[in-house]
Amino acid sequence: CTLDSEVALRVGGDFFFDPQPGDSPVKLVLIAGGVGINPLFSILLHIADLHGYREGKGNGYKMGTAKLYYSAKNTNELLFKKNILGLMNAFPGKITCRFHVTQQSSQICEELQPYVTGK
DSSP: OOTTOOOOOOOSSOOOOOOOTTSOOOOEEEEEEGGGHHHHHHHHHHHHHHTTTTTTOOOSOOOOOEEEEEEESSGGGOTTHHHHHHHHHHSTTTEEEEEEESSOOSOOOTTTGGGEEEO
């Protein structure tokens, strides 16, 4: 998004992303905290499918970019972090993530350092 961009936000409710082949590509921003990552991780996997990651399958929808913002107390509580890193590596520039930690007291592992902000 850029300054003055119009965005739609939704809190709670059903969490799914099911675009149809004729739909226009969208840029998704996904925001999760703690275990709230569960439905959004499923969406990320579906996005990977749409990019043709899983055995060339997809529904013909041209996927835009997806950016995940995910916060937890520390990196140990970031669920699916290795899977998320794998998706970012498989789809550079198409799937990205910023992790935020609020109470990190130990050293952040080198693999995560470029993607983590916080204390």
